[in-house]
Amino acid sequence: MKLVDGKTISTPLENSSQANGSEAEIDFDILPTLIGYHLRRAQITVFNDFVKMMSEVQITPGQFGVALLINTNPGLTQSALARTVGIERSTMVAVIDALETRGLVERRPSPVDRRSYALVLSEQGNDMIERLRPMVAAHEDRIAKNLSADERAQLIILLAKIAD
Amino acid sequence: MKLVDGKTISTPLENSSQANGSEAEIDFDILPTLIGYHLRRAQITVFNDFVKMMSEVQITPGQFGVALLINTNPGLTQSALARTVGIERSTMVAVIDALETRGLVERRPSPVDRRSYALVLSEQGNDMIERLRPMVAAHEDRIAKNLSADERAQLIILLAKIAD
DNA sequence: GCGTATTGTTGGGTATACGAACGTTTTTAG
DNA sequence: CTAAAAACGTTCGTATACCCAACAATACGC
Numbered sequence: 001m002k003l004v005d006g007k008t009i010s011t012p013l014e015n016s017s018q019a020n021g022s023e024a025e026i027d028f029d030i031l032p033t034l035i036g037y038h039l040r041r042a043q044i045t046v047f048n049d050f051v052k053m054m055s056e057v058q059i060t061p062g063q064f065g066v067a068l069l070i071n072t073n074p075g076l077t078q079s080a081l082a083r084t085v086g087i088e089r090s091t092m093v094a095v096i097d098a099l100e101t102r103g104l105v106e107r108r109p110s111p112v113d114r115r116s117y118a119l120v121l122s123e124q125g126n127d128m129i130e131r132l133r134p135m136v137a138a139h140e141d142r143i144a145k146n147l148s149a150d151e152r153a154q155l156i157i158l159l160a161k162i163a164d
Numbered sequence: 165m166k167l168v169d170g171k172t173i174s175t176p177l178e179n180s181s182q183a184n185g186s187e188a189e190i191d192f193d194i195l196p197t198l199i200g201y202h203l204r205r206a207q208i209t210v211f212n213d214f215v216k217m218m219s220e221v222q223i224t225p226g227q228f229g230v231a232l233l234i235n236t237n238p239g240l241t242q243s244a245l246a247r248t249v250g251i252e253r254s255t256m257v258a259v260i261d262a263l264e265t266r267g268l269v270e271r272r273p274s275p276v277d278r279r280s281y282a283l284v285l286s287e288q289g290n291d292m293i294e295r296l297r298p299m300v301a302a303h304e305d306r307i308a309k310n311l312s313a314d315e316r317a318q319l320i321i322l323l324a325k326i327a328d
Numbered sequence: 329g330c331g332t333a334t335t336g337t338t339g340g341g342t343a344t345a346c347g348a349a350c351g352t353t354t355t356t357a358g
Numbered sequence: 359c360t361a362a363a364a365a366c367g368t369t370c371g372t373a374t375a376c377c378c379a380a381c382a383a384t385a386c387g388c
Contacts, residue, residue, distance in 0.1 A: 026248050029236040030297070035304055035316065036210045036225055038323035043207050044250070044376095045327045046200045060343070061200055072193040079366060084190055086205055091345055093368060115353045115366040133194070140198055146325040152199065155326075158319040159202035161310040163209045208345080211374090224374065243335060255376055257337060279335040279384045 035162070046143050053139045057132060064132060066095050070105060070119050071129045077116040086163075104128060199326070210307050217303045221296060228296060230259050234269060234283050235293045241280040268292060 031037045050061045059067075065085055070076060076084075082092040096119065099105040104125035107117040121129065144152045195201045214225050223231075229249060234240055240248075246256040260283065263269040268289035271281040285293065308316045 026233065026240070026244075027236045029232050030300075031229060031232065033320075034300070035308060035320060035323075036214060037229065038320050038327065039203070039207050039210055040225070041250075041327040042323045043203050046203055050200060061204060062344075065195060065201060068193050068195065069190070072191045076190070077366075080190070084192075086208060087344085088346060089365095089367070090347075090369080094344085096367095110366095113354070113366075117367080136194070136198070140200070143326055144199060146328060147322065151322055151325075154318065155199060155322040156197070156202050158311065158315055158322070159199075159206045161315075162307055162319075163202065163205040164310075212346090215374095226375070241335075251375080252377065253334095253336070254338080254378080258375090260336095274335095277335080277385070281336080 039162075049143055050139055053142070054132065054135060057128060057135070059128075059132070063095060063099060064136065066092075067099060067104060067121065067125060067129055071121050071126060074120045075110075075118040077110065077113075078119065079116065081119065099125070203326075213307055214303055217306070218296070218299060221292060221299070223292075223296065227259060227263060228300065230256075231263060231268060231285065231289060231293055235285050235290060238284045239282045241274065241277075242283065243280065245283065263289070 047061060050064075054064070062085075066081060069081060069084060078092045078096055079089050081096075082089045096105060096107070100107060103122055106120050106122055108120060110116045110118045147155065211225060214228075218224075218228075226249075230245060233245060233248060242256045242260055243253050246253045260269060260271070264271060267286055270284050270286055272284060274280045274282045308319075311319065
């Protein structure tokens, strides 16, 4: 879901006499009071920064999250992974496909259930995760640059309450 | 009781194979410390709730935002709108197409620029916005049901700081 | 007036997500 | 111990939301 580029909205200015055919002050109505609106804008900013900062590794936030969980919990099944990150099994298929195609993840037969796979990272996949860790930390610092440590912690708590 | 653990003990046999279904302990690693992770999860929750709650009107958050801005700023052009919400002109075309097909938005010739349209809501479009306002308010209350009024205000402030 | 910018549009591409249906396997109920 | 139900991974169809490059028509700067 590549959203928008994080450009700010700069609405130039002075001409208010015309009905807004051209550029004028635009009334945002209730949008600024909506959590959903700010959530979307923040997400756009964060997603774009992530993709840009990880461009040398070519990985998206979603792929990173999945790869990280496999790294830490080798042997997970796709379904367990999907439940964990809160998406559908059918959506997870494409995520794993992408990681497998790049040789980062292996689908091994589960020793206990012939319906499912035991997912593990390849050597290359593990290396990539370790290389990404400091980059992700830097990315987080960047997007939280306007937040104090307290605010940052508070934001996470509040977001978690939204996501249930 | 751990999941299959590739590093230490790694025994495919011992665990009760219920690891997945019953959600054994999954190590989330650094994910819970990442703003981006919580943002994404909250966004999914909010988007799904919005779509579900507005199902009788069949409108998405993006369409609502655009229609709201036209409602409040009649005569806007597609390009001005796109700049305001931060998407590409080419992306806006489909959004307006969808709203126009449903008879909610009209593309009127701009009185001052023959290249562009002056966008306005139809009677039906305006009615829909007014009908949606309380529904959107209810949606916001729903997604913020675990938040106090203070927390809600705080969340918006923090999200705005991220989006800068 | 001529070059350049802008408008709306199309077409192609990427990323992400959902639900329904399917074959295979496992679990559960009776 | 079998019959029904559930779960696994998958495909397909659908939707949202975004990008870029190119185009004809129009507007603007100088």
